[in-house]
Every structure is written in C-alpha cells, then in structure tokens.
Amino acid sequence: MSINITAKRQATFRRFAEKPLDLLVIGGGIVGSGVARDAAMRGLRTGLVDRYDFAYGTSSRSSRLLHGGLRYLEQGRVGLVHESSVEKKIVHAIAPHLGQPLGFIFPVYKINGRPLWQMRIGVKMYDLLCNGRNFKPSRGYTKNETLGKLPQINTAGLRGSVRYYDALTSDARLTLDTLRSAVRSGALISNYTRFTDAKRENGAWSCEIEDTLTGEKLALRARAILNAAGPWSEKIPHSAVKLRLTKGIHIVVDRKRVSVAEGEAVTMVEGKRILFLIPWGERLIIGTTDTDYDAKPENVRVDLEDIDYVLHTVNTTFPSVNLGRDDIISSWSGLRPLIANRDGTPSDTSRAHQIKNPVEGWWDIAGGKLTTYRLMAEQAVSQIVRHLKFAAKPCRTAKEPLLPADEAAPYSGIIPPAYGEAAVRHYVENEWAVSLADVMMRRTSWHYYLPDMPARAAEVAGWMAAAAGWPPARLAAELADYAKEAAKTYPASLTPV
Structure with a gap:
C-alpha cells in the first residue's frame, strides 16, 4: 500500500x-x-x-433480495413475513440506490402446489403484511396472460400465475x-x-x-x-452460538438466454425449494440451493452437483431454453448461519434471528x-x-438515509459501476479495499458480471498497484490469491467466459 x-x-x-x-x-x-x-x-x-x-x-453471496418471504407465509411464519415485509420498505426508503422494486411472477401448475385461487389470496395477504403498502399491488394472471409475460414457460398443466413485489439489492x-x-x-x-x-x-x-x-x-x-x-x-x-450452516449457490447467465419482461423476475418451484430467476442489468441471477454444510466457512465453493440442480430447475420451467454449463458467466456460493435445529430439511429451518x-x-x-x-x-x-445504562439518543436508523445521494453515486449501486481506473482508486482510497478480490468481488461485483475476467483482473491489479503503491512482488501475489478465490466460484470444469 x-x-x-x-x-x-x-x-x-x-x-x-x-x-x-x-x-x-x-x-x-x-x-x-x-x-x-x-x-x-x-x-x-x-x-x-x-x-x-x-x-x-x-x-456478499446471497440472492441479493429484500423480501418478506412468500414461502414463509405458507409455512405459517406470519410474524417473520410481516417483520421482513416492513423492513424491505424501510431499506428501500433509506437506501433507494440499493432497493429496486421487482415484480415476481409465480407460475401455478395443476400437478403440484396450491390452486390458483389460493395463490391469489396468498399474495394479497402478502401485501397486507407489508402494512398494506407493498411497492405495487399483487395480482393474478390467466394462462394466456402468463404466456404473454413468459413466452418460453412450460405450458404442461399451467393454470396461470400470480405476481407479487419484492426488491433487488446489492448485499x-x-x-x-x-x-x-x-x-x-x-x-x-x-x-x-x-x-x-x-x-x-x-x-x-x-x-x-x-x-x-x-x-x-x-x-x-x-x-x-x-x-x-x-x-x-x-x-x-x-x-x-449454535448454528446450522446451509449452503446456497447462484449462477449468472446472459439476460438474453431467458425471455423475461422488463422489471420482473420469476419464482420457480423445485420440490420444497423456491428458486428465483432475477434480472440484473445485462445478466440473470439464478438460484438458490439449500443444503447442509459442515466444513470451514472460508472453504465453501460451487460444485457441479449444485450447478446441475439449478440448470435442471430452469430447464424444467423453461424447456426450450436448454440452458447448459457453457452458458454460465459466473457463480457464487454462500452460507446461511441459521439457528441450530437438525429437525427437518434445511429449507424447513427457521430464518428467525x-x-x-x-x-x-x-x-x-x-x-x-x-x-x-x-x-x-x-x-x-x-x-x-x-x-x-447509557444515556443514548433514540434509534434513527429507520428514518435517516444511509448516505447522501452524492456520496452514493457513482460507485455504489445494484448494477456494477463503470469499469475503469477511477473506480478502483475510489475503493482503495475511500472504502478500505486492500486486496484485488476486495475490489473485484465485493466493491464492484465485476468478477460476477463482466466477461474476460482473467485479462481484466490483471488490468485491475495494475490499477490497484498504482493506487496502493504495490511493489511487483505484491502484484503477482495478489493475482495468485485472486485466482484461488475465483476457483471457489467456478467449478474445476468451468472457466470464465
């Protein structure tokens, strides 16, 4: 430095x-x-x-959603849904640059899940648990209306769909x-x-x-x-603390691979799991899985079994898409630190704090x-x-903006900032970035969003070396350390596009 x-x-x-x-x-x-x-x-x-x-x-490895949790409503965890629904609106209010409202289309099929009329009631309850003021009102769609929204959707047994609102963020x-x-x-x-x-x-x-x-x-x-x-x-x-760690992975593909209406995501069901297909600028984030994890947290990585599970779910929901491993631009794997309870599946474990x-x-x-x-x-x-017994001021975190608007832009948002040396210098000088991975994975998400990452990583390392005063040996070490971190996000048989 x-x-x-x-x-x-x-x-x-x-x-x-x-x-x-x-x-x-x-x-x-x-x-x-x-x-x-x-x-x-x-x-x-x-x-x-x-x-x-x-x-x-x-x-830095979640689904990047501010959500009440429609699945938790079905599980009867009404208090958790209410808490989360109110909080998603608060976070959107105090950090509007990090809260993009999204409509989630949830296809309803004859062969599994609840009937369409129950789902329509469910999403209206979801609105009410947001103190009746969700980002936009939920609604139902007929089969034909659903096909207009999702032309590549699996039509076998399709009854229609519902749409409800949550928000996308950058964790x-x-x-x-x-x-x-x-x-x-x-x-x-x-x-x-x-x-x-x-x-x-x-x-x-x-x-x-x-x-x-x-x-x-x-x-x-x-x-x-x-x-x-x-x-x-x-x-x-x-x-x-006694924890039950569960692992979730996400993949990132080009947005053009699946036809989704502007400003809307898709909720997919696979067994007890709900997976999301989320528009993210020019990309789609798809996930997540939910499996028990017992190794060291710092060693969590994406496995081919995880990749194939997510691809199978997408291709079942959108058969004509035929998404494959070669379509994957990037991926990540993270852990949920849930309160220990070995009863039931990971998806059954409470998300309460x-x-x-x-x-x-x-x-x-x-x-x-x-x-x-x-x-x-x-x-x-x-x-x-x-x-x-501290004479503290009242809590103001629900009302006071996270940052003034001029401090948030242009280097903080849901979509990665413009690729360039100015951004790198900002993160080194103002946001405690020490390593190449700090910038590539957490400050910018360039690692997950941009193509040609090996070449770009070398260029970013050069910019960091200039900003932080690295000697040549440090630059080489940073590239090696970054490659080790990147290896956890790409299975051995996958390489960046």
Whole structure:
C-alpha cells in the first residue's frame, strides 16, 4: 500500500486503544455493520473488526433480495413475513440506490402446489403484511396472460400465475454503505483485523486484536462486545452460538438466454425449494440451493452437483431454453448461519434471528435475513444500551438515509459501476479495499458480471498497484490469491467466459 494509505490504516487501528470503547462489534457483515451504525448514531463509542474483508462471507453471496418471504407465509411464519415485509420498505426508503422494486411472477401448475385461487389470496395477504403498502399491488394472471409475460414457460398443466413485489439489492454494497454511514457517525472500523480473545475484569472486557496484514497486536478495553461473525460465530472465544450452516449457490447467465419482461423476475418451484430467476442489468441471477454444510466457512465453493440442480430447475420451467454449463458467466456460493435445529430439511429451518446475552457484557446475534438486518441491529443495540445504562439518543436508523445521494453515486449501486481506473482508486482510497478480490468481488461485483475476467483482473491489479503503491512482488501475489478465490466460484470444469 502507498505510504499515505498504510499510515491511514495503521492510525485507525491504533485509535481502538486510545480510550475504552462502549461497544466492540466482531464481524463486518451486514448485521455487524448495522449494529455499528445504530450504536454510533446513538452516541456509543463503537469499534468493529473483521478478520477478513467486510462482507467477505454471507453478506456478499446471497440472492441479493429484500423480501418478506412468500414461502414463509405458507409455512405459517406470519410474524417473520410481516417483520421482513416492513423492513424491505424501510431499506428501500433509506437506501433507494440499493432497493429496486421487482415484480415476481409465480407460475401455478395443476400437478403440484396450491390452486390458483389460493395463490391469489396468498399474495394479497402478502401485501397486507407489508402494512398494506407493498411497492405495487399483487395480482393474478390467466394462462394466456402468463404466456404473454413468459413466452418460453412450460405450458404442461399451467393454470396461470400470480405476481407479487419484492426488491433487488446489492448485499455487499449495502454492507459497505452501512459501514460508511457508521464511520460518518464516529465508528472505528478495521478489516483484516482478528479478535483473538477477551477477559472480563473490573466491569469491562480487556481485549486483544491483531492486524493480520502486519501482525501488529493491540490491547483495548470495551464495556460490551457483540459477536456478529455470521458463519464463524461459533468459533469466536466466549460465543454461546449454535448454528446450522446451509449452503446456497447462484449462477449468472446472459439476460438474453431467458425471455423475461422488463422489471420482473420469476419464482420457480423445485420440490420444497423456491428458486428465483432475477434480472440484473445485462445478466440473470439464478438460484438458490439449500443444503447442509459442515466444513470451514472460508472453504465453501460451487460444485457441479449444485450447478446441475439449478440448470435442471430452469430447464424444467423453461424447456426450450436448454440452458447448459457453457452458458454460465459466473457463480457464487454462500452460507446461511441459521439457528441450530437438525429437525427437518434445511429449507424447513427457521430464518428467525436470535439475540442472546450469555455472560455479562457479551451478546451473540445470529440467524435472521439480509432484509431484517436493520431491525436486528436496533433490537441488539437497545439491549446493550439498557445494560450499560447509557444515556443514548433514540434509534434513527429507520428514518435517516444511509448516505447522501452524492456520496452514493457513482460507485455504489445494484448494477456494477463503470469499469475503469477511477473506480478502483475510489475503493482503495475511500472504502478500505486492500486486496484485488476486495475490489473485484465485493466493491464492484465485476468478477460476477463482466466477461474476460482473467485479462481484466490483471488490468485491475495494475490499477490497484498504482493506487496502493504495490511493489511487483505484491502484484503477482495478489493475482495468485485472486485466482484461488475465483476457483471457489467456478467449478474445476468451468472457466470464465
């Protein structure tokens, strides 16, 4: 890194020890970021660390949806659907650049699922659970109207369809912009910083953190600690979290391969699973799977079995498309850190969140959904404020915009920013990008969106080297590390287009 950027990072790291923190957050995914923003806005001296990059785990590998969860309504989880439906509208209001309303067309068939009249009632209930103010009203379509919307749809047994509304986001950008908002309110944040341990003494925690890039260690004091490490939560010292990790993969193909109306996505059913076909600029995101996962979270990868399952579902729903492995531009695999419950299939496991205070001054937060991150943060910070007897300001995260509009554009949005050196320099100088993968996968999503990635990666690495002051050896190492990360997103027999 350049001298200025290195010095800036080191200065931030050392500020953690200048005076005691009111709250130390472990984990820079969407939930930890939401907690840091809420706590800082209420006046707590707040610090956040993540041993990897921000949004490295689940928070850059989801379906990228803000949704109430129509499937959860069928499962009778009305409270969860209401919570999520209200929150999706709040996130859209505070971050309009990261909330694009989408109509989801759900085909209804004679041979499986519920009858069309029940589905029409169901989507009207879905609207009501959004306090009666969804993005647009739901409606039903006849068979002929459905064919007009989806001309390639499988017609065997087709009765019609329903349309309901949710929204598309960028999970990683939502995380990063939440962190930018937290920093504006005074939070200290540091990626590639590992929480090593803590000891409770004299009414506070004595903690040690380590900068994994330099090896520098630092002792600090914190009145409270919140563990929001997602799939890694169980492994954090003092954690009482018990998780059931489930894996979901997505593939990305050219939008022209499946004919979908502008501004509309498709909900597909395969057994107990619901999969989505989501327009994303010039691309389509298709997923997701839901299978148990027991290995290290950082090793999760896309397998050919996952790929073939998704392709089978698409080709069953759209037989004439005949989508194949060669059509895949990119793919990703992520983990859901669900509250442990080995009963039933992964799809049956609740997406509800849990906030626990197992020992004095320590909180674990786990489960939940991308959509409800703000509410989870509000509830957790409220508990911590009461425990600390802190004269906090009221929670304002549901009303105050995430960022001023001029700070969001042009480098934060649902569609990747324009490819170029100016964007790379922005992320290095203003958004804590340290590695090539930080820029390619999380700051921009270029890795998932653009063709010719090997050539582009070398060019982006050159731009980063200029912005961060990398020597030639560092540039070569970054390209090698990026190739290892990329290998997890492409099965061995698949290569980028």
